[in-house]
Amino acid sequence: MFPEADAVAPAVTAVFTAVLTEGPISRVALARRLDLSSGAVTKAARPLIDLGYLEELAATERTGPGAGRPASPLAIRADSEFFVGVKITADELIGVVCDLRAQVRVSAHRRLPVADADQVLTQLGELVDDLLDGPGDYRARTRRLGLAVSGDVDPITGLVRYSPFLRWHDVALRERAEKITGLAVTVENDVKALTIAEHWFGEGVGAESFALVTVGAGIGCGLVVGGRLVSGAHGVAGEIGHIGIDVDGPDCHCGSRGCVEAIAGAGAIVRQARLCSGRPSLTFEDAVELARHGDVAVCEVFARAGDAIGAGIAAVANLVGPARIVVSGEGLAAYDLFEPHIRAGFQRRAFGAAADCPLSIRPLPFEEWARGAATVSIKALVAAG
């Protein structure tokens, strides 16, 4: 993509990333920040300016008396390119168009009657067309589509190896989505995509290490250590939902027992709330309703779930020691029922100074998942140098 890509790539990518996540920033500050010479920064920035991704802002301040030329900070041109992001769930596609700064410009949903791969891909093509051809005229400046799927995903090949909620096995999602949309497609696990978004554009910016815990049907975790997403040498990492915290706990679908997810996943909460309310068709929303109206037994179900999530988070803090932890996910729409128990469960088990790790606990609009998917395609652009 860039001229002389082989020779300049690492510095170009480093400059692009730093301006994107921390800009506007002067060349001098970039050189210091990236441990590069100012000549190397200038050389790396040039193709990015020529291609329209970066611009030089007007000089605003001198760095001190006699400090030479005023600094002209480099900034991202947010509307130089747009990115589609789609989160694929078992019953819905959620799509957004983001600009280069990962700001959502437009969004759209599509119900999925069935999660069969053929049907999903047809609907995906239509959703992308709706997003790009609607108001905003994004089509001309959009080349990339990011897809986020729960489960075991290979971002290198774009293969969805196994997605339990979708019941997909070995779906060549990237290849098929590229054929249907004509866009360059990235495929990533949904929790990892969200972690990348949070690391580049959210609470994780500038953090050397960082964890995002998602609470919903599953309990997931994305980890950034040494500035990089941990993906696991054997393809497994961040499986906070399958840390065993109770040797006598309930059986888990993974084959073990007493896992965090077997106590705190949405399905586990519904199961326990049905038992203690005696209502066999009660939903998650019903359980929330009961708890908010003071049903002691159902409150206790949420308390146990929050404690289990806190135990999982303490394991992350005790083992990896991230600078901060964000707890989010659609399950946290019932934020008020979980939050104090998550904090107490964490504090009780955090070892020594691990208890100092700040927790942000907040609900997550479902569109954020789609924005996460778009962020992965932004990252692919940045790495393409």
Added chain:
Amino acid sequence: MFPEADAVAPAVTAVFTAVLTEGPISRVALARRLDLSSGAVTKAARPLIDLGYLEELAATERTGPGAGRPASPLAIRADSEFFVGVKITADELIGVVCDLRAQVRVSAHRRLPVADADQVLTQLGELVDDLLDGPGDYRARTRRLGLAVSGDVDPITGLVRYSPFLRWHDVALRERAEKITGLAVTVENDVKALTIAEHWFGEGVGAESFALVTVGAGIGCGLVVGGRLVSGAHGVAGEIGHIGIDVDGPDCHCGSRGCVEAIAGAGAIVRQARLCSGRPSLTFEDAVELARHGDVAVCEVFARAGDAIGAGIAAVANLVGPARIVVSGEGLAAYDLFEPHIRAGFQRRAFGAAADCPLSIRPLPFEEWARGAATVSIKALVAAG
């Protein structure tokens, strides 16, 4: 230490590290491995050759017909410098002299009647003199001493903030040890020191990620992710001993309950074995003896401990996904009693492909801790460029 240290340091350190851990290795292979130009490798290697740390081996093979000059691999001169390593325990100092390749040349022990810091430092001075002035004549080529201590240690300042086994609070160990020995001293947590040794010179060589779990009085863990030791943004990491695996488990000295260490630490095993044998003064060695003679209840104590260690290891594999895990420590002198239960406990809780992570379970001679301490001082030499 090196001329023009500021300009060449990163490449010099990278070349030194690669030759040390993976050499002998040709300049061409080094350039490829480190993503450097061959000119940069040659430039970085020169001061290391001049200082006597590296040597050029005789050319042994051509890389192919017409491949130009035969490659002369770079190798470490193991006896160019020696390093003292000392592990400080509550009742003993264990010291070694290692060469630059971390091979132990000589070792010595000293009983400590008391673990009072003044006494320990006096004994340390004598132990170092014994090691350096004995046969081998290491004194002239030794400038560095590495110390390893359990507990909360700040390697930057050389302060032992808190060591529970030694009952030390805020001991300025580096400063005091430098005054007594005249050597340049590094201070590191013992588990981290051992992890560095395993990563540079043991089973962790070449692994991008790697975990070392130590079993003894405490249950510890050192983690390497992205090629770097994880130290935790809040100073806590690798606390596998304080992962809670049983909500109804025994109280732990950390204030929580059901921690791995509260079930599987040497103290916990002795406590449980005393209870079920009815022998209030039974020792760890007695417990091992009883189990090996088939005492069913005491065997069950070891089985439960092994299962708890396996649960902790599964948490590491599920969260971080290291390429391999080594389980070691003085507790594994009773290897035969633990091993099958560690493996079964791990397999039962490892999520999906996390179960593919190879476990090496082996006892650890106590001298290895001292070698780990020496390795930290080798690393300090390498980083000093």
